[in-house]
Amino acid sequence: xxxxxxxxxxxxxxxxxxxxxxxxxxxxxxxxxxxxxxxxxxxxxxxxxxxxxxxxxxxxxxxxxxxxxxxxxxxxxxxxxxxxxxxxxxxxxxxxxxxxxxxxxxxxxxxxxxxxxxxxxxxxxxxxxxxxxxxxxxxxxxxxxxxxxxxxxxxxxxxxxxxxxxxxxxxxxxxxxxxxxxxxxxxxxxxxxxxxxxxxxxxxxxxxxxxxxxxxxxxxxxxxxxxxxxxxxxxxxxxxxxxxxxxxxxxxxxxxxxxxxxxxxxxxxxxxxxxxxxxxxxxxxxxxxxxxxxxxxxxxxxxxxxxxxxxxxxxxxxxxxxxxxxxxxxxxxxxxxxxxxx
Numbered sequence: 001x002x003x004x005x006x007x008x009x010x011x012x013x014x015x016x017x018x019x020x021x022x023x024x025x026x027x028x029x030x031x032x033x034x035x036x037x038x039x040x041x042x043x044x045x046x047x048x049x050x051x052x053x054x055x056x057x058x059x060x061x062x063x064x065x066x067x068x069x070x071x072x073x074x075x076x077x078x079x080x081x082x083x084x085x086x087x088x089x090x091x092x093x094x095x096x097x098x099x100x101x102x103x104x105x106x107x108x109x110x111x112x113x114x115x116x117x118x119x120x121x122x123x124x125x126x127x128x129x130x131x132x133x134x135x136x137x138x139x140x141x142x143x144x145x146x147x148x149x150x151x152x153x154x155x156x157x158x159x160x161x162x163x164x165x166x167x168x169x170x171x172x173x174x175x176x177x178x179x180x181x182x183x184x185x186x187x188x189x190x191x192x193x194x195x196x197x198x199x200x201x202x203x204x205x206x207x208x209x210x211x212x213x214x215x216x217x218x219x220x221x222x223x224x225x226x227x228x229x230x231x232x233x234x235x236x237x238x239x240x241x242x243x244x245x246x247x248x249x250x251x252x253x254x255x256x257x258x259x260x261x262x263x264x265x266x267x268x269x270x271x272x273x274x275x276x277x278x279x280x281x282x283x284x285x286x287x288x289x290x291x292x293x294x295x296x297x298x299x300x301x302x303x304x305x306x307x308x309x310x311x312x313x314x315x316x317x318x319x320x321x322x323x324x325x326x327x328x329x330x331x332x333x334x335x336x337x338x339x340x341x342x
Contacts (some may be wrong), residue, residue: 062095063117073110074278075103080117085124088189100174107341110286111278112174114197115181119267122182122206123190128215175290177281181274182206182257183267187245192219195226198293200256201273202248203263208256209245229300231255285323286341291315 063078077099079086103109116122180186180194182202191208194200202208210223218224219240228236231254238244252260259277261269281289295314299307318324322342330337 061092062099064099071275071279071282073108073282074113074275075109075111076113076115078115078117079123082118082121084127084129085121085185086116086118086190087124087127087129088193089127089130104173104175107286109176110289111177111179111281113179113181113271113274113278114193115268115271115274116184118184120184122180122184122186123193124185125188125190125211175293177278177289177293179274179277181268181271182208182248183263183270187211188219188223189221192221192223192226195230196222199258199274199277201259201261201270201277202251202257203270204248204260205263206248206251206270207245208247208251209243210240211243211245213240214243227256283336285318285321285327285337285339287321287323288318291317 061079061081063076063080065076065078067074067076077096079092081087081089081092103112177199178197180197180200182194182200183206184203185207186194186202187207187209188211191210194208210219210227212219212223219227224236224240227240230236231239235254239246246254246256248257248260251257259273261273263269264272291314295311298310302310323337323339326339327337
């Protein structure tokens with residue numbers, strides 16, 4: 001029976017059972033995530049369709065574009081709050097959550113790119129003007145509900161805590177590969193959104209940092225957990241304690257991003273590189289891509305023995321698929337495979 005691309009809940013349940021079984025039979029140390037390395041490249045760029053008004057309508061603050069032709073299967077989510085430097089407010093969080101929910105069940109989606117439609121800015125973090133209007137008790141409630149939503153979304157639950165979705169974990173929980181194209185400044189929650197993506201590409205001129213301690217708070221959208229898992233505990237502490245901002249070159253050297261590119265005149269060099277990467281993913285088996293991401297994500301949170309049990313459970317899901325048979329047949333006939341995600 002083919003694995004349904006629209007939902008991996010059953011497989012995730014089996015993965016958790018496999019992990020539990022392995023954990024009871026042996027002891028091990030937690031795995032570590034190594035920095036991703038890679039070089040630069042260029043690609044033909046589909047029409048970006050940017051529009052820079054002084055203030056976008058609420059329904060235009062997030063632009064969802066399904067690419068065509070040679071890029072079919074790639075979806076681009078573009079932040080478009082130029083007047084607020086793409087600061088994250090309640091509206092854009094709800095729009096992002098709604099978009100991600102739709103993408104999760106779309107079998108035609110193969111890779112998602114997060115980018116900015118505003119020149120020089122990826123995302124400036126939380127909307128502090130909106131936050132300033134909240135009472136302290138409301139802020140506490142907002143953060144508490146957002147934190148609860150993270151745990152629910154990680155467990156593939158579609159419930160929302162008080163109607164406030166958790167943007168960063170919506171990105172992390174997408175079953176297909178996700179790429180953050182950082183062509184400008186990514187601070188606070190903006191960098192946390194990028195950290196939730198599988199791969200990060202940045203222009204050398206881009207600025208990145210978790211600067212929350214300057215405001216007497218801490219990163220609250222996954223930064224204290226994902227940054228140390230990406231660059232190591234000691235360096236993550238240093239960056240968070242100092243609220244230091246790094247450029248694309250330094251970000252690449254410490255493993256914060258996978259690729260760094262020189263910015264071009266159009267200001268979209270990171271997006272072009274992200275698009276080239278996404279295009280590399282398109283020929284691969286859709287079921288295999290989703291299950292591979294699940295195996296890696298789950299395995300990184302447990303010891304090696306448990307991780308191998310997770311891998312075994314995930315591999316088993318690819319065996320009965322039509323795509324696996326098509327791959328073997330295509331190899332035998334010396335032609336490109338025609339995968340359908342079944």
